[in-house]
Amino acid sequence: MNDFALFWEWLSFGMRWLHVVTAIAWIGSSFYFVALDLGLHKRPGLPEGAYGEEWQVHGGGFYHVQKYLVAPAHMPEHLTWFKWEAYTTWMTGFAMLAIVYYAGAELFLIDPNVLDVSAPVAIGISIASLAVGWIVYDLLCRSPLGMNDTRLMLVLFVVLVFMSWGYTQLFTGRAALLHLGAFTATIMSANVFMIIIPNQKVVVADLIAGRKPDPKYGRIAKTRSLHNNYLTLPVLFLMLSNHYPLAFATQFNWVIAVLVFLMGVVIRHYFNTVHARKGNPTWTWLIAAILFVVIMWLSTVPKVLTGEDxxxxxxxxxxxxxxxxxxxxxxxxxxxxxxxxxxxxxxxxxxxxxxxxxxxxxxxxxxxxxxxxxxxxxxxxxxxxxxxxxxxxxxxxxxxxxxxxx
Incomplete structure (x- = not known):
């Protein structure tokens, strides 16, 4: 029995390490390409179909990168796909969810004072919430709301607010914030698996067949990539939150999670603006700092706010x-x-x-x-x-x- 406990502990450690490694690879490439895309220069004389270019220096060498908004005229001989980083990050994350929260449901997932259910029921709710979350998100993106990025983002924020509160009505505080992170990360990974990569494959197939690719596929993929860009930082906070009880085990944990999403938006707005060479909106850091101070206050605020002595x-x-x-x-x-x-x-x-x-x-x-x-x-x-x-x-x-x- 002791040997099995040691094995399970090392399995958890090893899977957590792998999850962090793959997440670094995914987030790193994602942030790089967003910055590259925003910083592209347009100039006369670019190859046909090229949208812009960028010169970069790193590691003792110079790189000349050109982006084709739809596709180049001919299929390149060598094409690198960025997809396995996203897939392995989600798979290792779900494995961690199973190892820690499903196998230890009575300790980490279920709080009888919140919702008194059996372990199989709690696990079923967990899995169903991740699947339903993607379905609802995808339907919203495909609806008329998807034609307006700002309006869509506002509706999606309302969904995240509801899920932040909803998870606290189902699981322990630790599991609630972790599931909110898993809910968001599932949407991000599914964007890559269900939308971005399939759309790129359609474009590649058209090139091989000698057809002119439809620009709508690139446009849709870019919208989903933009969502992933703004969701990344809140997901990182939520995944780390299970180590900090002042975040997950306090009365206003769901409000803290909502404010973290707002912090992520303003921080990414700063970097996106700078990378696009559209200014230096330092005010975003002041907003982020104020939100973080509010979070600190909410973590220990006297419960007199809710009428308790x-x-x-x-x-x-x-x-x-x-x-x-x-x-x-x-x-x-x-x-x-x-x-x-x-x-x-x-x-x-x-x-x-x-x-x-x-x-x-x-x-x-x-x-x-x-x-x-x-x-x-x-x-x-x-x-x-x-x-x-x-x-x-x-x-x-x-x-x-x-x-x-x-």
Whole structure:
């Protein structure tokens, strides 16, 4: 059993590493081509069908790149396709979803206080949401809304807002933000697999057959590529969020996710504008900074905003010794079955992240982690399996802040 647990842990680590590697390859090539496309120069004397060109220097050499808006007159002998980066990123990401959230559904996916369902039902909801998300998105793009990029983007933003809130009504906070990232990444990958690459293959087939390609295929592919460009940064945040409980395990986690999408839009607007040589809109960084400060505030804002007593946020100090005795009882009763030298929880064979909370000394040593994971947020225990009460969480907050002199 211990050997299997070790194997599963290394499988998770290895798959996560592969996912990061392929994501870097995909995002890197995507950002490069967007910047290249925006920076193209038009000049007299370009080859027939060429839209623009760009001279670049890198790695001790010069590159001369020309773009054909539809296609060149003849099929080139060597043609490099950029597609496997997107495919492998999605496949490894879904593998991570299965390894961590499906195999560990009771710990990481299901919160009975949110939606009390069995593991198979929760997994089914998860998979269905990804598939339905792509179908809805694709239908919107093919509808009359798709003729206007701005109007379409606004409608898609409303969809993302709804999904940000909806996922928090289905899964744990950790799983909700992760699924929002997977939902968006599925749309991005499907854009490549279902639209961009097939459209490019139609153009190639026309060239081989001696036909003049229809420019609509390139136009549609460019629109989907533009969507991917603006969605990339929020997806990265959402994929990282599961390591930061102040993002995923707080009361306003879905609002935080919505604001992250807005941050991604303004940041990409800055780079896209600069790459297109249309100015230097530094105001976008101020907007992004303000949004991030709002996110920080929302992660710890007193719950009085929703009508809950301010004391629940742990604002009132207590004597440290009294706090510690009560906190120790809470931690020993709610956390130490996993965070111990010999965990008693089924399926846990060693203390998660080697954090032991089974003595006074180890509890005090990990005060900050307890405060963030179980006091200021609801990250621990996963899915609140051991039933930590709001009063116990408030006591943890009061204990830590009193000890720190806050």
């Amino acid at each position: 301010r004391a629940a946020a742990g604002a009132e100090p207590f004597l440290a010794s009294a706090h510690f005795e009560a906190v120790r009882d809470t931690v020993m009763g709610r956390c130490s079955m996993c965070h111990a030298a010999e965990p008693a929880w089924e399926g846990i064979h060693m203390a998660p992240k080697s954090v032991r909370l089974d003595t006074d000394e180890t509890i005090a040593a990990h005060a900050r982690e307890i405060y963030l994971q179980a006091g200021r947020s609801h990250a621990m225990p996963p899915g609140n399996l051991t039933g930590v009460t709001p009063d116990e969480r408030a006591l943890i907050v009061a204990w830590f802040e009193e000890a720190r002199g806050n």
